[in-house]
Amino acid sequence: MTINSPQRATLTRRTLLKQAMIAAGTLSLSSFLTLGLAQAEIGPPEKEDLKFGFIKLTDMAPLAIAYEKGYFEDEGLFVQVEAQANWKVLLDRVIDGQLDGAHMLAGQPLGATIGYGTQAHIITAFSMDLNGNGITVSNDIWERMKPNIPKDADGRPVHPIKADYLKPVIDEFKAEGKPFNMGMVFPVSTHNYELRYWLAAGGIHPGYYAPHKGDTSGQLNADALLSVTPPPQMPATLEAGTIHGYCVGEPWNQQAVFKGIGVPIITDYEIWKDNPEKVFGVSSTWAEENPNTHLRVVKAMIRAAKWLDANDNGNRPEAVEILSRPEYVGADYEVIANSMTGTFEYEKGDKRDVPDFNVFFRHHATYPYYSDAIWYLTQMRRWGQIEEAKPDSWFMETAKKVYRPDIYAQAARSLIEEGKMEASEFPDFDTEDGYRDPQTHFIDGITYDGHAPNDYLKKFGIGLKGDDKI
Numbered sequence: 001m002t003i004n005s006p007q008r009a010t011l012t013r014r015t016l017l018k019q020a021m022i023a024a025g026t027l028s029l030s031s032f033l034t035l036g037l038a039q040a041e042i043g044p045p046e047k048e049d050l051k052f053g054f055i056k057l058t059d060m061a062p063l064a065i066a067y068e069k070g071y072f073e074d075e076g077l078f079v080q081v082e083a084q085a086n087w088k089v090l091l092d093r094v095i096d097g098q099l100d101g102a103h104m105l106a107g108q109p110l111g112a113t114i115g116y117g118t119q120a121h122i123i124t125a126f127s128m129d130l131n132g133n134g135i136t137v138s139n140d141i142w143e144r145m146k147p148n149i150p151k152d153a154d155g156r157p158v159h160p161i162k163a164d165y166l167k168p169v170i171d172e173f174k175a176e177g178k179p180f181n182m183g184m185v186f187p188v189s190t191h192n193y194e195l196r197y198w199l200a201a202g203g204i205h206p207g208y209y210a211p212h213k214g215d216t217s218g219q220l221n222a223d224a225l226l227s228v229t230p231p232p233q234m235p236a237t238l239e240a241g242t243i244h245g246y247c248v249g250e251p252w253n254q255q256a257v258f259k260g261i262g263v264p265i266i267t268d269y270e271i272w273k274d275n276p277e278k279v280f281g282v283s284s285t286w287a288e289e290n291p292n293t294h295l296r297v298v299k300a301m302i303r304a305a306k307w308l309d310a311n312d313n314g315n316r317p318e319a320v321e322i323l324s325r326p327e328y329v330g331a332d333y334e335v336i337a338n339s340m341t342g343t344f345e346y347e348k349g350d351k352r353d354v355p356d357f358n359v360f361f362r363h364h365a366t367y368p369y370y371s372d373a374i375w376y377l378t379q380m381r382r383w384g385q386i387e388e389a390k391p392d393s394w395f396m397e398t399a400k401k402v403y404r405p406d407i408y409a410q411a412a413r414s415l416i417e418e419g420k421m422e423a424s425e426f427p428d429f430d431t432e433d434g435y436r437d438p439q440t441h442f443i444d445g446i447t448y449d450g451h452a453p454n455d456y457l458k459k460f461g462i463g464l465k466g467d468d469k470i
Helices: 005-024 029-041 058-068 087-095 107-114 139-148 167-175 190-201 231-239 254-259 284-289 291-313 316-323 333-340 370-382 392-402 405-417 453-457
Strands: 049-054 078-083 101-105 122-127 133-138 181-184 208-210 215-220 225-228 245-249 262-267 278-283 343-345 351-353
Touching (some): 049 058, 049 087, 058 278, 058 291, 058 333, 087 278, 107 122, 107 190, 107 392, 122 284, 122 392, 122 405, 139 167, 139 262, 181 190, 190 245, 215 225, 231 245, 254 343, 262 343, 284 291, 291 316, 291 405, 333 343, 370 453, 392 453
Parallel strands (some): 049 078, 049 101, 181 245
Antiparallel strands (some): 133 245, 208 215, 343 351
16 A cells, blocks of 8 residues: 655654653653544555546535545545536445545435445445425416515515415416426435425425336426436526426536526425435445545544534635635636525526525534434335335434444544544534434424434425325
């Protein structure tokens, strides 16, 4: 196993120093542990040259920053980051080993592990961000919605804008025999589940999946027909009239504002405050074969996430400049900055402060909570991707197969020992059980407790629950 020359020299100097101090009797056991604990816990990387994939979205930022700021190199890793054509290609390339890991939809490791779509055991030890998505509708749909929306004293729409205000428009489409089409990025994407959640909360049925019947359209019994559109193609597809609205991450909602073709009407922060978004996924086989490499990757990305949120988002302008480069997101600086720097523009000129629209480190954003995984599994069950009832224990066991806070904790402890991070910046690893406290900030007022997934499903008027089956 080869270590690059500077790192080899550093390790050799450190080893010789410790040996000399021990021989001289000047190094106590506790001092020895302090000096060498991180190296003792995490050995040299099994694989140094790595290739990671991403989709052109601003929430790939931890990968870009870990690369640009040298955090990967600090861990003895030589990384390439490469944009992928779509989420399926990205997942397939992680599974077949063309990619060592990737920026993934949170539902991808879960869906693959339970065999929805592609069957493969994918794990995640790092959550990449909170929030970051929005729902946009065409100008025509917005004009038809506006009479239904309450206004504030200044005549601006009162937020959050609920799907209740879209329902009369969809009813008109149905009466005219016209389909109401909306785009989302992938069947197991956060965007799919957030869009479905928002629609159902307004009495609009987003449709069911029935994989056991060979129907993976997700459009059975649907009032609004949801289909897959790759994120960068969302604005053009909307402009062409193929879809009437979409749910996507940035910068593709703000792009609709800049192009004058649509209006972002709600952010996912308003649908579910501080919801988990992307994860960094690797195959379980890769993780087993490269445990030190994996830990070092997580360490680098934790540091990148902290940098992105540091100084009250003071580093965001620099991050926006990096992301605007063609090798990363490749959108105009102003488009990315419109959401990345703490604001979000809805209707043209209606720019509002949303400081937590993108969160990369605050609120323990990087910690892979089991309860986050369980929420995604409940939505898979709700919409038929999981076709039969499962006991609560199944949800919990599946979450633990895929989400790996144990790996995260080891990486974080190493950073703490090295003096790069403070223990106070992380959950208390000695007491943390992997479940967030019951969460109440959903647009429909329903409380989510990850300890009771089936009870949670019973609270919804629209969606499968109990022994329901399509």
